[in-house]
Amino acid sequence: MRPEGRGELDSLYFDYPHFDPPAARDGLDARTPVAIVGAGPVGMTAALTLAAQGVRSVLLERKATFNDGSRAICIARQSFYILESLGAAGRFLGKALGWTTGRTFYRGRQILEFEMPDGPDRKYRPMYNLQQQYIEQFLWERVAECPLIDARWQSAVTGLAQGGAGATLQITDPLGAYSLPADWVLAADGARSPVRRMCGLRLKGENYEGRYVIADVRMRHDYPTIRRALFDPPARRGGTVLVHRQPDDIWRIDYQLRPDEDAEAATREDEVRRNVEAVLRDIGHGGDYELEWWSVYSANTLALDDYRAGRVFFVGDSAHIVPIFGVRGLNNGLADAQNIGWKLAWVLGGRAGEGLLDSYTPERRGATLDVFANAARSTRFMTPPSHGWRVMRDAALSLALRHDYAGALANPRQMTPHTYADSPATLPDDPAFRAGPIPGAVAADPPLEAGHLSDRLAGMTVLVFGSAEAYRGLAGRGVQVVALPATGPAAEAFGAAEGSVYLIRPDMHVAARWRAPAPGEVRGALARVLDHSEEEMT
Amino acid sequence: MTSPEKTLEDVYDEIARGIDAVGREAAEIYLAKVCLALAHELGDAPRACRIAAQCRTDLEDGATG
Numbered sequence: 001m002r003p004e005g006r007g008e009l010d011s012l013y014f015d016y017p018h019f020d021p022p023a024a025r026d027g028l029d030a031r032t033p034v035a036i037v038g039a040g041p042v043g044m045t046a047a048l049t050l051a052a053q054g055v056r057s058v059l060l061e062r063k064a065t066f067n068d069g070s071r072a073i074c075i076a077r078q079s080f081y082i083l084e085s086l087g088a089a090g091r092f093l094g095k096a097l098g099w100t101t102g103r104t105f106y107r108g109r110q111i112l113e114f115e116m117p118d119g120p121d122r123k124y125r126p127m128y129n130l131q132q133q134y135i136e137q138f139l140w141e142r143v144a145e146c147p148l149i150d151a152r153w154q155s156a157v158t159g160l161a162q163g164g165a166g167a168t169l170q171i172t173d174p175l176g177a178y179s180l181p182a183d184w185v186l187a188a189d190g191a192r193s194p195v196r197r198m199c200g201l202r203l204k205g206e207n208y209e210g211r212y213v214i215a216d217v218r219m220r221h222d223y224p225t226i227r228r229a230l231f232d233p234p235a236r237r238g239g240t241v242l243v244h245r246q247p248d249d250i251w252r253i254d255y256q257l258r259p260d261e262d263a264e265a266a267t268r269e270d271e272v273r274r275n276v277e278a279v280l281r282d283i284g285h286g287g288d289y290e291l292e293w294w295s296v297y298s299a300n301t302l303a304l305d306d307y308r309a310g311r312v313f314f315v316g317d318s319a320h321i322v323p324i325f326g327v328r329g330l331n332n333g334l335a336d337a338q339n340i341g342w343k344l345a346w347v348l349g350g351r352a353g354e355g356l357l358d359s360y361t362p363e364r365r366g367a368t369l370d371v372f373a374n375a376a377r378s379t380r381f382m383t384p385p386s387h388g389w390r391v392m393r394d395a396a397l398s399l400a401l402r403h404d405y406a407g408a409l410a411n412p413r414q415m416t417p418h419t420y421a422d423s424p425a426t427l428p429d430d431p432a433f434r435a436g437p438i439p440g441a442v443a444a445d446p447p448l449e450a451g452h453l454s455d456r457l458a459g460m461t462v463l464v465f466g467s468a469e470a471y472r473g474l475a476g477r478g479v480q481v482v483a484l485p486a487t488g489p490a491a492e493a494f495g496a497a498e499g500s501v502y503l504i505r506p507d508m509h510v511a512a513r514w515r516a517p518a519p520g521e522v523r524g525a526l527a528r529v530l531d532h533s534e535e536e537m538t
Numbered sequence: 539m540t541s542p543e544k545t546l547e548d549v550y551d552e553i554a555r556g557i558d559a560v561g562r563e564a565a566e567i568y569l570a571k572v573c574l575a576l577a578h579e580l581g582d583a584p585r586a587c588r589i590a591a592q593c594r595t596d597l598e599d600g601a602t603g
Contacts, residue, residue, distance in 0.1 A: 391570050392574075394567045395567045395568075395570035395571040395574055396574060399571050399574055399575060403575070403578075405578050406578075
């Protein structure tokens with residue numbers, strides 16, 4: 001929503017482009033390997049991930065422009081690796097504001113400051129703030145120049161039928177209607193996913209609900225890019241407020257609504273202004289401000305039981321709705337898109353069997369359940385539901401004044417990437433390891449003599465410490481062999497010794513590792529992870 | 539705190555004095571704080587959870603009589 005007198009896309013600082021429906025009508029109904037429904041950040045990331053592996057797609061968006069308002073603003077470190085794989089990281093780094101520090105205030109007093117893991121050796125900062133419309137614009141710039149992506153705006157999916165080895169979508173745009181047959185469908189069509197409804201599926205979850213007003217204001221406010229969490233502030237007694245800086249002098253103010261507050265009344269302009277002004281007083285801003293945009297975000301912890309329905313995969317908000325504190329809505333959506341994107345590309349390219357796709361739900365739904373567990377904790381801390389939780393919360397806050405370990409209890413969790421422990425594409429760990437990322441976890445990214453290890457990762461990587469001679473024969477068909485010294489910082493980061501081997505997937509997650517593999521063990525693991533018989537691998 | 543001659547009796551005394559010192563209002567939060575701090579020092583969260591669960595028993599009136 002925007003202040004009275006301004007249209008939905010009438011931003012103080014961003015010009016929304018307008019996209020026409022496809023003018024050339026011939027061939028719109030030609031079969032496509034992948035149809036992606038929804039051209040938000042998640043749909044575009046899926047399309048770009050597929051394209052990076054040489055797979056064509058049709059990208060359908062019912063609107064004529066980007067999403068209104070700034071919505072998701074926090075991009076986590078791991079998401080930057082995804083953006084990098086799409087060739088888009090540079091554009092984002094040029095605009096986004098990186099940050100490492102959070103400050104927590106209790107009743108107006110700063111009680112703790114925490115630093116997320118960071119250092120000069122790290123390629124990216126732990127978190128970046130950037131308005132969603134810039135996220136969409138920068139991804140769109142890549143999509144628009146990509147010949148493998150056929151993007152169609154103002155194109156609504158009005159029907160879906162599955163059968164045989166594919167699905168047929170009914171598409172309606174202002175110039176007509178047509179059928180689009182596809183081998184696979186990625187539903188990235190958001191929280192109210194029409195595709196989900198057409199498949200007869202519903203999100204399920206706990207009956208916990210959190211509602212937040214998220215408001216953006218433009219103001220000259222002298223404060224670094226530090227996330228401020230205000231517990232029980234004068235502006236919202238008993239509630240919690242988050243304050244984030246964004247580019248272009250835009251500031252995000254999130255505040256949770258009490259259960260007895262009416263969402264409609266709470267989102268009236270005068271009420272939003274009253275609350276925003278109270279928060280600005282709390283953070284010591286005495287100058288002017290302009291209200292840019294606001295919305296109410298209602299977050300049940302909801303997810304689909306299975307992120308797949310036949311030839312349809314659900315990606316991002318269509319598969320899960322998460323609370324706002326963990327900043328996992330967008331970040332998990334991007335990880336979903338990359339996860340299904342590389343797997344589908346490998347299957348379509350004949351480099352993996354269809355069994356690889358079975359790992360999508362356990363891996364990405366697992367990540368969602370992880371968010372739920374953390375979100376429930378964060379919420380209990382921010383708004384204690386009973387006397388017991390309140391006593392413990394106050395005890396932790398009191399302890400946090402002098403002890404950092406207690407402060408950890410007060411962090412709105414800025415989560416680390418999920419470890420895919422229960423995935424058919426994750427092989428059992430080698431107990432001989434004492435350190436390093438376990439199978440399912442994201443690989444370390446140590447600095448090398450020039451650049452970082454991630455600069456050398458591409459496709460499926462057999463990472464060998466010491467001599468890689470024995471593994472040269474594994475290279476090809478998307479698999480590469482990379483050798484690193486058996487001693488030094490990189491070997492330490494992986495807990496590796498001479499002869500140790502890691503198998504690292506295109507999304508940087510570790511699939512398997514061995515301190516000292518037996519002959520044939522790595523080849524066999526590759527075949528298992530990629531759902532190939534070993535004969536095919538040779 | 540690390541002096542070897544201290545016993546559980548000294549802990550008993552210290553916490554009793556603590557409850558009195560902070561007053562009725564803050565006693566509950568004080569005790570919760572002590573528990574969290576001790577659990578942190580213990581460094582064994584599953585054990586701390588078991589102990590906390592066990593301590594729920596025998597709290598009715600007359601349990602000591």
